[in-house]
Amino acid sequence: MRMSTWIRQHLAALRALLVLTVVTGIVYPVAVFAVAQLPGLRGKAEGSLLERDGKVVGSSLIGQSFTDADGTALPRYFQSRPSAAGDGYDPMSTSASNLGPEDIVDTSERTSLLTDICTRSREIGAREGVDGRRAFCTPGGVGAVLAVIGPRSADGEVEHPADVVSVNELCPATPFLAEYRGVRVRCAVPGEVYSRGRFVPIAGDVPADPAVPADAVTAGGSGLDPHISPEYAAVQIARVAAARRVSVDEVRALVGAHTSGRDLGFLGEPRVDVLALNLDLDRRFPLRG
Incomplete structure (x- = not known):
């Protein structure tokens, strides 16, 4: 191969490298950032963050616990769906438990999925x-x-x-x-x-339809689900209303305001955003002394 041919090939490769670096490393990221700043997209692009008193308290896309230091549910708040992501709702460890309906026998190392469900339901x-x-x-x-x-x-x-x-x-x-x-x-x-x-x-002599919904006792696939079913929200209304000393109807109306229907009318299931609901509860019905 003549030296001139070798030089031309390497110069072409260098030009391609420079062009692709500019396009993929500068132009494309700037274009994506610019689009993300459009009205209606900026909040989602920044993580759908929610604030209270000027401080970020979470994301509407990621669930979180509403418990005390000992893990006991705080009576004044609606409780989220269980999480199997790390220690709970950890975005760096998003996962399911990978346990299925055949995991029914406890071992010396851990309890079975069935026992976890039974314990939570009780x-x-x-x-x-x-x-x-x-x-x-x-x-x-x-x-x-x-x-x-x-x-x-x-x-x-x-x-x-x-x-x-x-x-x-x-x-x-x-x-x-x-x-x-x-x-x-x-x-x-x-x-x-x-x-x-x-x-x-053994199924036992129990109601065909449990009063405690399935999403209250089972973790979501990602472990980050910020929503609960309207049925799980409904069983918590009386407790939250009593803790905040307001009427059940007032809390029920607020749950309805934070309930979303199926996407496009047929995708998914109706759902309640727990974090947004709890923030609204603090704003409208703060604890009374």
Whole structure:
């Protein structure tokens, strides 16, 4: 290759580098920034931040907790959906728990997804004064799951149980069920392994439609969801109204003002923005001495 050809090729590459640097490194970012400053877009481009008394208190796109230092729900505020992102609503650790409906047995390392749901439902029921019972949960707030031990048939069923254990109720707890197929149910002994048994969830005698909505006890896929369902907001109205010493109708009207319908009329579900609602509560109904 002649030297002149080599030089021309490298000069062309250098020109391409300079042009692309200007276009992608200067022109494009400036254009995007300029568009983001247009009316109606600036707030979203800056993170949809919300302020109170001149201070940024959060984003309408990211959920947050409304609890005290011990993690106890503050009665004067609506509570958000649970989060599995880091320690909760952490944008640097956005994720789901990756646990599914088959995660029903507690281990020595962690509680199962089912027990987490049962515990939350029981706590929310007690806090809001509603029925916290739900299917496959014991009255004590753990997963109602039996390990049925005995010879199995070809389809995996245990037709004649030899032993039945309530695997999520550790001794000396009294099992939620006295007997199963004529066999006395016993509590689980710490350290024992019951994987040889067939795990059988027990629905129990509970309402078909739980009073505590699903979004109150399960985390969203991102862990950052700032919204709750109107149904979850509804069960919290009485508590918030009592804590702020205002009427239930006043709080209900404010919930309605912060409720959005389905996008374009058919996408998604109706939702309530918790942070915006709580900020409005502080503004309209500050705590009275």
